[in-house]
Each structure stands twice: as structure tokens, then as C-alpha cells.
Amino acid sequence: xxxxxxxxxxxxxxxxxxxxxxxxxxxxxxxxxxxxxxxxxxxxxxxxxxxxxxxxxxxxxxxxxxxxxxxxxxxxxxxxxxxxxxxxxxxxxxxxxxxxxxxxxxxxxxxxxxxxxxxxxxxxxxxxxxxxxxxxxxxxxxxxxxxxxxxxxxxxxxxxxxxxxxxxxxxxxxxxxxxxxxxxxxxxxxxxxxxxxxxxxxxxxxxxxxxxxxxxxxxxxxxxxxxxxxxxxxxxxxxxxxxxxxxxxxxxxxxxxxxxxxxxxxxxxxxxxxxxxxxxxxxxxxxxxxxxxxxxxxxxxxxxxxxxxxxxxxxxxxxxxxxxxxxxxxxxxxxxxxxxxxxxxxxxxxxxxxxxxxxxxxxxxxxxxxxxxxxxxxxxxxxxxxxxxxxxxxxxxxxxxxxxxxxxxxxxxxxxxxxxxxxxxxxxxxxxxxxxxxxxxxxxxxxxxxxxxxxxxxxxxxxxxxxxxxxxxxxxxxx
Amino acid sequence: xxxxxxxxxxxxxxxxxxxxxxxxxxxxxxxxxxxxxxxxxxxxxxxxxxxxxxxxxxxxxxxxxxxxxxxxxxxxxxxxxxxxxxxxxxxxxxxxxxxxxxxxxxxxxxxxxxxxxxxxxxxxxxxxxxxxxxxxxxxxxxxxxxxxxxxxxxxxxxxxxxxxxxxxxxxxxxxxxxxxxxxxxxxxxxxxxxxxxxxxxxxxxxxxxxxxxxxx
Ligand code: SF4
Numbered sequence: 239x240x241x242x243x244x245x246x247x248x249x250x251x252x253x254x255x256x257x258x259x260x261x262x263x264x265x266x267x268x269x270x271x272x273x274x275x276x277x278x279x280x281x282x283x284x285x286x287x288x289x290x291x292x293x294x295x296x297x298x299x300x301x302x303x304x305x306x307x308x309x310x311x312x313x314x315x316x317x318x319x320x321x322x323x324x325x326x327x328x329x330x331x332x333x334x335x336x337x338x339x340x341x342x343x344x345x346x347x348x349x350x351x352x353x354x355x356x357x358x359x360x361x362x363x364x365x366x367x368x369x370x371x372x373x374x375x376x377x378x379x380x381x382x383x384x385x386x387x388x389x390x391x392x393x394x395x396x397x398x399x400x401x402x403x404x405x406x407x408x409x410x411x412x413x414x415x416x417x418x419x420x421x422x423x424x425x426x427x428x429x430x431x432x433x434x435x436x437x438x439x440x441x442x443x444x445x446x447x448x449x450x451x452x453x454x455x456x457x458x459x460x461x462x463x464x465x466x467x468x469x470x471x472x473x474x475x476x477x478x479x480x481x482x483x484x485x486x487x488x489x490x491x492x493x494x495x496x497x498x499x500x501x502x503x504x505x506x507x508x509x510x511x512x513x514x515x516x517x518x519x520x521x522x523x524x525x526x527x528x529x530x531x532x533x534x535x536x537x538x539x540x541x542x543x544x545x546x547x548x549x550x551x552x553x554x555x556x557x558x559x560x561x562x563x564x565x566x567x568x569x570x571x572x573x574x575x576x577x578x579x580x581x582x583x584x585x586x587x588x589x590x591x592x593x594x595x596x597x598x599x600x601x602x603x604x605x606x607x608x609x610x611x612x613x614x615x616x617x618x619x620x621x622x623x624x625x626x627x628x629x630x631x632x633x634x635x636x637x638x639x640x641x642x643x644x645x646x647x648x649x650x651x652x653x654x655x656x657x658x659x660x661x662x663x664x665x666x667x668x669x670x671x672x673x674x675x676x677x678x679x680x681x682x683x684x685x686x687x688x689x690x691x692x693x694x695x696x697x698x699x700x701x702x703x704x705x706x707x708x709x710x711x712x713x714x715x716x717x
Numbered sequence: 718x719x720x721x722x723x724x725x726x727x728x729x730x731x732x733x734x735x736x737x738x739x740x741x742x743x744x745x746x747x748x749x750x751x752x753x754x755x756x757x758x759x760x761x762x763x764x765x766x767x768x769x770x771x772x773x774x775x776x777x778x779x780x781x782x783x784x785x786x787x788x789x790x791x792x793x794x795x796x797x798x799x800x801x802x803x804x805x806x807x808x809x810x811x812x813x814x815x816x817x818x819x820x821x822x823x824x825x826x827x828x829x830x831x832x833x834x835x836x837x838x839x840x841x842x843x844x845x846x847x848x849x850x851x852x853x854x855x856x857x858x859x860x861x862x863x864x865x866x867x868x869x870x871x872x873x874x875x876x877x878x879x880x881x882x883x884x885x886x887x888x889x890x891x892x893x894x895x896x897x898x899x900x901x902x903x904x905x906x907x908x909x910x911x912x913x914x915x916x917x918x919x920x921x922x923x924x925x926x927x928x929x930x931x932x933x
Contacts, residue, residue: 269914289754296751300741306728307742313721325721377920378911394911401913424912432921439921440832455746458900466865466907466922473861473899484724489745491890495883496753506910509758509773510848513922514902521855521898526810527829527862528855528898538724546731 246577246589249600256571265400266572273563276507277614284503294496295618298554301487302545308454308487309536315457319519321532329359332537336361336446336479339533340370343477345443351461351468352376353448354392354557355481355537357579358592361446372446373438375467377431384411390573390581393505393559398572401427435467445471445529449482450556451497452534455490458516459534462501464508469515478517478529484536485553491516497556500616505558540592548627552587554617561611561621567604576601583611583621590628595635602628759847759882766846767930770879773849774928777905778918781928787873790929791820794871797927798823798836801869808867809838812858815873830862837867837923841903842895843886844879844930850904851928852886854897861899870906870923875931 245252256262281287301308313323326332332355340348348365350356350372362372362383374383378396382389384407389395396404405421408430421427447468449459459480461468472478488494494516502508521528544550562568562582573581578598580588586605589598602625611621718726732738761769771781784793798805806824808831809815815825815838830837839859841851851872855861864870880886890900907922918924 265914272914284756284758286754286756290756293751293753297753300745303732304738304742306725306732307738309725309728311742311746325719325724327720327724331720375921376911377909381911394914396911397914401915404912424915425917427912428909428917428920432919435921436832464907465909465920467920469861469865469899469901470921473855473865489742490748490750491887492750492753492884495887498883499756508777508904510777510850510902510904512777512904512907514850514904516900516902517898518896519898522896524857525855525860525898526857527860536724538727542724542727542731545728 244578244589244593244597246593246598246601247596249575249577249604252575252577253571253604256575261400261403262398262572265398266569268400269394269397273507273559277504277560277563278507280503280507280509283509284499287500287503290496290499291616291618294500294556294616295554297488297493297496298617301489302485302550302553305485305487305545308489309484312452312454312457312487315454316519316532316534317457319457319532321457321519321534324533324535326359326535326537327539329537329539332359332481332535332539333361333364335535336481337364337368337370339477339479339531340365340444343443343531345370345477347371347373347438347442348444348446349438349442349471349475350374350376350379351445351447351471352379352395352463353446353481354389354579355448355483356446357388358483358539359481359537361481373435373442375435375438375465375471376463377428377465377467380431380435381407388574388579391559391562392557392580392582392584398574439470439474442471442475444477444479445473445475446479446481447472449480449486449534450501451488451494452482452486453489453491453494453516454487456516456518458491458518460494460514460516462498462511462514464506464512466513469513472515472517473528476529477531477533478520480517480532480534482534482536483541484538485541501556501558504560504614504616544591549587549591549624551619552584552591552624554619555584555588556617557584558616560614560616561619564610564614566606566608566610571604576604583625584619587619587621587624587628595628595632599628599632599635602626602632755882755884756847759884761846761881766879766881767876767932770844770846770849771928771930773846774851774905774926775849777849778908779849779905779926779928781930783930783932785932787814787818787931790815790873790931791818791823793929794838795821795823797871801925803836803869807836807838807871808834808863810857810859810863812840814840829860830866832866834863834867836869836871837863838871838873839863841872841874842878842893843889844874845883845886845902846879847882848904850902852890853899853901853903854895855899855901856897861901864901864903865907865922867923868919869925869927870903871927871929872903873929873931875933877933879930 324335365372374380381396391397450462451460502511520532568582586601843852906926907920909920910916
């Protein structure tokens, strides 16, 4: 299996396929509202929640404004604790550094805690190509690794897989177990995976985890999990490698607490995730367990280029997933349709920044501009505004498929008023459909003269994207 | 120029300049912090703290019991093991608070976590009333693997070590001079919702977490 190539430019095709996939639709229907209700209850339980969100936003703004200095201080602390900091400008740099470290200890097996940066850098495929076996230990990641897929959600990677599919998968892949074993209960599947992975923890020479935060004051990396896999992955092997993007810095432990106070509540509706681990350096001289080496690889991969632009605010993201949990588009099409590592509203903004507007430029269209993502984002990231920025840029660069380009400025004015926007797009599609029915193309259009001077405008077919998912919602509701 | 220097130079060129930037960072790292709001949950009084801690730990699916002193721990642990149909043995580290006790019929083996550990026992130097969390420090006294490999994890925390919020806990941690490789916050037993999006307790870590709160 190689790295998952982006298919973001095929977003429209991906959406059609996703909506026609009954298993996916069943899985998404199962998952959807749970997150929303849990987040609401958890946030509602803290009277100061919105003020803490403001503080978290201000804290990250402060960090981003001083990021070069904080990174240097952080590096000093990691080094002082006996750890190593590596700097990766690109995904390729990160892959090379990971492989070098693995080879230095002659690693055969690498255990992975959940890390989106690993997905971004294509670490698994790269290790396999080089004869090293990566084993995903987060249960959801384990499931999709067996399926040969990428995660479809940043905190619930296998959200698109039904329990029936998991049972079939385990029967197909865990062939050392009796074929007639009973897997009808979810708990029997869980314990089967637990037993298999428990063995793996003791085999791996290297453990790779992500980082939710990096603390400049202490040189600690933080991981937040519910399963405990990230901790076993970092405590049992000889080497612990942390993969982190460089904006993950917070100044102090108390600042980390401010983020923790909004993170789990926004993500899963817990007041606190089960495991929050602050790690620094290798095991101490007298320690009987823990890794002998501690490496942090800091990934840039386009992020420094976002600093000082209208997309800088995206670097406040703490990867809680609330925006996708509340996004009607994501809920209708799932994460894979977005075609790369980061789905949902945060992915729609981040993907064109990280892999280019040529590949990711379609994604900012995946919005109804309902504003729910921004309303729940704990870091108060203005996601709809940034999606609009991308659409405007895309327009300027003339990369947009023909239909998307018409009347963009005009459209931008409507987009802030969802009801009006819905009405207007429906009316416009209808009108354009009538006008173009005869030839299927327009040679001239009102308001789009600058554009039709160069090429024909295709007549819309089949209504708006929003109408398509509204229909899909109705079908789902009827089941 | 190294990758590091190029990255830092790119950032510097995109950010405002000025000597006050260094000063701002130094001040922040020295603990100067803007007034930061904290949740109601983090402001318990000493009188209500233990009760709040237990209530939140239970909300996170842990169980808890109060014992009068450390000397009561062996009997309380023996009871819990029996109640759970577990054998009379646990795995623990070299924590002096445990070493000093007369364990009676409970066999306490010392060392790191092994691949199968039905029951482990650790002392948590801190509790956090805000969330019902325990915070453990890795090291020989309480090896970190015991926290994650025990099928049932038993934890001991002194009532006086339970702090109202993160702020108090981190202040106490700094003041203690401890420098463990990991500071592990644990809030209930491990869980996963990755199969069928249905939450189940007992993923890779413990299936059950029981906390003994030691009054003084
Ligand atoms: S953009 Fe906001 S809501 Fe979405 S994952 Fe990031 S922090 Fe969470």
C-alpha cells in the first residue's frame, strides 16, 4: 500500500459516489447526531465556556505572533531533557527523518498512535516500501489500515464503517482464530482487537505518536486519547517519535489547560478525555520503563506560508472535529469524498493551503454557509469566511470549473444569508436551465460577459449541491 | 542554511519585528499570563473538593472509595479484589507509601507492567477535582506501564493532594521539583467508540479503574 494520493480535485464525483453508497449512508446516519448532542451538553455544563473559547483563541493568536521565538525556546527545553528535535520543511523530509531513526535501531515493526500528521506525510506507505511494518493501534485506525483506507474523520477514523463490516473484516483478516467464533457482540470484536494489538505493543522497536500540543515552557509533548494506545505505543518500544506540525506550540502548562478545557468537550462531549499525557525526553536514569530515545519531528509543509495571510487563523485549529460533526455537507458525504487527509470544513480550508489550490480548490465549495462550523469551533476560526477567501482566489486564478465561476462576487454577497442564498441559487439554476435548455450551453449570459467572452457557459443540470443533499437527507430520514 | 533556520527565518520575515517580542515571550514563559477564565468546576472549596472529585471520576465511569488512612489500604484492596472476582495479587512499583504497609493476604509483586496484568496498583501524587482525574508521575515508584496494562487499575490518592483546578495542580507539580518523563492524567477507564460508533469501556488500557481516596 502506498501513500493515499489526493483525489480532492474529483470532489464532485466523490460526492456522487458517496451519496450512492448505502453502507456509508448507514454508517453516517448512525454517527451523526450523537456528537452534536454530547458537545452541546458538555459545553452547556460550563457557564464560562464561551469565555474560555475566547481565551483559547487569544492564546493561539499570541503564539502564532511569536511562533519563531516559541519554537526556539521549545527546542532548547526538549534538548535539555535529553530529547531531539528534527525540522521537516516538507512531507518528504519527515518521511526521510522517520526512516533514518527507524533504521538506526534496525526497526522491523513500528507501532502508531493516532496521528493525522503521519497521514499528511504518508508515513505508513513509506515505511512499508522500506520493509518496515507500521501497525496502527488506535482501534479505528487499525480497522481502516486493514481495509487499506485513509481515515474519514480526524477523531473517529472509521466512522464510515458499520459494525457488520468490522465483523466481516475481522473474520477475513484474523485467520488464526476459529472461523466459527461468535462475533455478534461489539464487545467480542473489541476484545479480539485488544488481544491482537496487546501482542504488537511488545514487539515494536519504535512507537510513533502525534501531539495535540507542545509546551514551550517544559519541552513536553501532549497526547490526548481515550483508548490508551498512544501511551502503550510510546512507553513500551525503545524509541518514541512524536510527529507534530509546528503550530502546535502553547507557552505553558496552564495554557495547555485552557485548550484542554475546550478540546474534549468540543470533540466527544467529555469533560476530559481518558488519557492526557505530558511527555518529555527519554526515560530517566532510574526509570524501569519508557523509551530510551525521544524524538520530535516538526513539520512545516506549507504552514509557515500561511502565517501573515488571511489563512493564518486556521493555524489555531486543535483538531477537535466539531466543525465536521456539525457540518451538513460532511454528514451527507462522509470524509473520503474530500479526497485528502483533512475533511469537513477545516479540511476545506486547510487542504488547498497545504497541497495547493490546483488539487484542493474544489473543497471550499463544499459548504452551505450555514455557519454551524464557526459557531461550534472552540478556537473561533472563521471557517466560512476563509472558504469564501479560497473561492475568491480560485476565481481569480481561473481554476474553477466553468459552472462555479459564474457570478462569484455576486454570490459572495448572498452567501452570508443562507436562506436568501438557497432561494437565489435555486431560482438561478432554474432560470439558467430554462435559458440554456435548447443548446445546452450559453454563448452570452447576463452579468458574466467577461467570462463568456472567452468560452461557453454550460447549462446547469440537476439542481444545486444543496438540493442534492437535501434530497439525500429525506431519503435517509425515510429509512 | 538548515531546515530549522529556513523555517525560523520564514516565520520571522512574516511576523512583526521588534525587541519587545522576545520580552513578551520571556514574560509569558516566566508565568506572566493574562487573566484567563476558568470553569466553575475548577473552583471547589476545600470542604467540597473530595466529594466533587469522586462525583466527576464516577461520571467518567471510575469507581471510588474513601479510606481513613494508608494503613487501611491492604484490607480495602483485598475487599475490592474479592468483590471483582480477582485473585489476591497486584503488580505495583517501589512507592515508599506502599512498601511500608503490611499486605497480609494480598501478594504484591514489584516491577513494570507485563503483557497480562489482571490487577495493578499505583499511587497518584495528584488528583484533579475539576474533572475527576488522577495525575501519575512515571518512574520506579509507579512505573507508567502499570497505568495502561492492568485489566483493572487500582489507584491511591491522598485527599490533601486533590487540587481544585489545573492551575493549582500545576503549581504544586512545579513546586515539588518532580521531573518525570510522563505526567499522566487519567480520567476513568479506557474506552473506544470505533466499532459501530458505540462506546465500550476497556480499549487498550484498563477495563476498570478504582480509586482509593485516603483521608487524613
Ligand atoms: S476548525 Fe475548529 S472545530 Fe474544526 S477541528 Fe479545528 S478547532 Fe475543531
